[in-house]
Amino acid sequence: MQSEGQKEIISDELLPVTDIDIRALAEIYDEKPVYLSVYLPVSGRENDHLNRIFVDSRVSAIKKALNPELRSEFEKTFEMAESSVFDEPISGEKGRIIFACSKDSFIHVYRLAVEPEQSFVLDTSPYLLPLAKMRADYEDYGVLLVDSQEARFTCIRSDITEEKKHLSTDLMNKHKKGGWSQMRFNHLRKGAIKSFLSEVAENVQGTCDQLETRGFVLAGPGEAKQQLMELLPYEFQQKVLGVIDVSIDIPRDELVEAGDAVLQESKDSESRHAAEELKTALLKGGLAAHGIEDVKAALEQARVNTLLILKDSSVAGWICERCQNLQANANPPKECDRCGGPTSAVNVVEELYEIAQRTGAKVEFVDKEDFLDSDDVVGALLRY
Ligand SMILES: [Zn+2]
Known part of the structure; x- marks a missing residue:
């Protein structure tokens, strides 16, 4: 923007x-x-x-x-x-x-x-x-709140909500009970629910494309959400971050809270997955780097696909403000040993993050228990 x-x-x-x-x-x-x-x-x-x-x-x-x-x-x-x-x-x-x-x-x-x-x-x-x-x-995500006769697709971006789509059907009106046997009525009602949920499923695609989010949370009471799940094309089933049981008129704040919890769980599992990938690649001698020096070199060559950072880590060091010479675990000298430029003390992890941003690398923050067993606070999955 x-x-x-x-x-x-x-x-x-x-x-x-x-x-x-x-x-x-x-x-x-x-x-x-x-x-x-x-x-x-x-x-x-x-x-x-x-x-x-x-x-x-x-x-x-x-x-x-x-x-x-x-x-x-x-x-x-x-x-x-x-x-x-x-x-x-x-x-x-x-x-x-x-x-x-x-x-x-x-x-x-x-x-x-x-x-x-x-x-x-x-x-x-x-x-x-x-x-x-x-x-x-x-991260931005969607919530699809659905029951047998109503569906709302809401986009949640840093806890700011925006309703994108609202569909509803009146099952009782379409199928008045008068004259029908209970069995016939139930049958028609089931058919009407299925056709409503099919309509919702068709709409999911358009709404998702419009949102550009990585996925959505499927929420609502009863069985409708599970029925809907089965009607979704495979690629949209893959976009479901989680399924939660909530009332159809859940207050906005509670919906955001419940959705955030699902998002967090999904993000944590993505970080754990990246951490696993890093460990495997390091064991097999694949495309990976670990430790400040190796990761820094890879970042500077724009070879990093995903930068992994241990949550809440920091490494003292210094940077040359002229040539960007970055050194970890050392006090800033009076002038840069490479170009003579002015230096300042920095958190090296922050500097590595900024290089990742400039070179288009993805960044994952990983919990201690999932990270490398070494003392390293950064690792990288490499492009080549
Ligand atoms: Zn310098």
Whole structure:
């Protein structure tokens, strides 16, 4: 939704995290720490109070760590971002992300329906790892809520819901009981349900194509959802992320919660699968790499198909802001040993993630118990 290099984006409505152009953000960097990144949970008075305390303490800590020239840059940047930081939340807003840099006249403000953890970081580029994790947790998906006479297809994007399709039939009206035997009535009713569900099944295809999601949750009371499942063409059965038993008039919030749980389970199983694939490839000497150095080399050559990151991992290191020379497990030297450019301390995992974004690699965050048995925090499945 945002064209490359757009300097000012101030969203005045809720935005799914999948609409944020993380690739364009990953391209941005400066030789000096001039980019401010702020993540805040914003719903409720309590958060407002906590955010003020948190932001004040981060602002003074950052000021103390900067030389006079950079401090004045930072003050200008914070002044530019401040009103967006403390702005009242709009209806349904639970989280906010702000990226700002006064020197570059750059400000992005995103209002979300999901909650990030508090973070306030000044760095040489926008701090993207929390956004990356949110994108991993909140992929767009659909929910098909169905019973024997009603079907609603809702798209859920970072907990923002949008109804895409509503079909219903009136079984009782079509088949008045008058005059028929109970058996005949039941027979006709079954036929009517089947024809309604066939209509729903035909509609699933069009709606799915329109949504561009990886799949949908099949939900509803009773047997209709299972009957529908059998009527779906094979390729759409494959898109069903899970089947859940819920009331047809389940409140919106509960539907989102139940759907999110199914999505999370499906994502976890995808991460576990990628982790298994990595282990197998490493054992057989297949197309895989592990450890910071090997994975970094593969990423820099754009050979990585899927980057696997151990959840919540971080590795201290430094980067040259001129030639992007990246070194793990070392303190930043005064100048880069390759080009003499300025260096800064970084979380190497974040830098690897950004290279993955720039080179179009998929990223999976994997739990400790599923990851490699070694101490490595990253691994990669390679294209060649
Ligand atoms: Zn360098």
